[in-house]
Amino acid sequence: MSQSLPQVAAQAMSEPLYQQLADQLGYLAWPLFICAFIALMIILERLALMLYELPKRDVWLTQLRQQARSASAQQRQQLTAQISQGHSMLAKGTALLLRHSEQNKEMREEIMTLWLVKQKSKLLSGLKILHIIGIITPLLGLLGTVLGLIDMFNQLGLSDGPVTPSDLAAGLGLAMNTTAAGLIIAVPAMTMAHLMTLWAERRCNQLAHSLNLLNLWLEGFEQALSIGNDSAAQLDGKTADKPVSAVEASE
Numbered sequence: 585m586s587q588s589l590p591q592v593a594a595q596a597m598s599e600p601l602y603q604q605l606a607d608q609l610g611y612l613a614w615p616l617f618i619c620a621f622i623a624l625m626i627i628l629e630r631l632a633l634m635l636y637e638l639p640k641r642d643v644w645l646t647q648l649r650q651q652a653r654s655a656s657a658q659q660r661q662q663l664t665a666q667i668s669q670g671h672s673m674l675a676k677g678t679a680l681l682l683r684h685s686e687q688n689k690e691m692r693e694e695i696m697t698l699w700l701v702k703q704k705s706k707l708l709s710g711l712k713i714l715h716i717i718g719i720i721t722p723l724l725g726l727l728g729t730v731l732g733l734i735d736m737f738n739q740l741g742l743s744d745g746p747v748t749p750s751d752l753a754a755g756l757g758l759a760m761n762t763t764a765a766g767l768i769i770a771v772p773a774m775t776m777a778h779l780m781t782l783w784a785e786r787r788c789n790q791l792a793h794s795l796n797l798l799n800l801w802l803e804g805f806e807q808a809l810s811i812g813n814d815s816a817a818q819l820d821g822k823t824a825d826k827p828v829s830a831v832e833a834s835e
Contacts, residue, residue: 616724619724704784708784711781
């Protein structure tokens with residue numbers, strides 16, 4: 585026995601990792617692999633999108649808040665040239681707003697509302713699939729538990745001698761491994777799905793707020809970009825009390 589253990593260990597180490605996992609998870613190895621791969625791809629794609637939407641990519645908005653007090657034709661041209669190379673959603677939304685600057689305020693609000701609905705669907709894209717993966721992987725693990733127990737009882741039924749730990753090891757190992765694998769996939773998937781949903785909703789609100797302020801700035805409201813900006817100079821009481829309409833992204 586002492587000689588066979590090193591041989592078994594060496595053989596196990598020589599096998600590829602996916603082959604070892606497949607041996608431990610049984611029939612449910614490939615479904616769990618596929619779920620894990622899809623969840624990983626969605627999370628990486630969403631993280632890449634979040635990098636594109638970092639606030640530092642919209643530094644032009646901070647500069648505009650500090651400098652602009654009117655929406656002259658020259659300032660519009662400068663702003664268009666400044667954001668032409670931008671890849672963030674706010675830069676693209678601002679470019680769309682500037683292209684329709686000749687329209688009246690209500691028409692620009694309608695255009696921005698439709699645009700924001702589309703951007704919200706992009707931000708939430710894939711997160712429902714991540715939710716589904718977080719739900720079905722524990723069920724796959726539970727199914728593996730049942731299959732492992734069935735396998736264990738089948739082995740016990742074929743054995744005429746006394747029950748030994750080795751008779752129980754294979755079936756119980758399959759049962760426990762699939763449950764653990766399902767939970768290992770489900771917990772990060774559900775956590776990231778909820779966190780990214782919260783981030784997407786917050787980002788949509790930020791986009792709606794910023795574009796609404798830019799729309800007021802195009803309308804000629806000089807201090808529109810200072811509303812809600814704590815670092816900017818405080819507005820006087822008369823201007824601050826003036827109600828402002830907001831463009832909100834539809835659910």
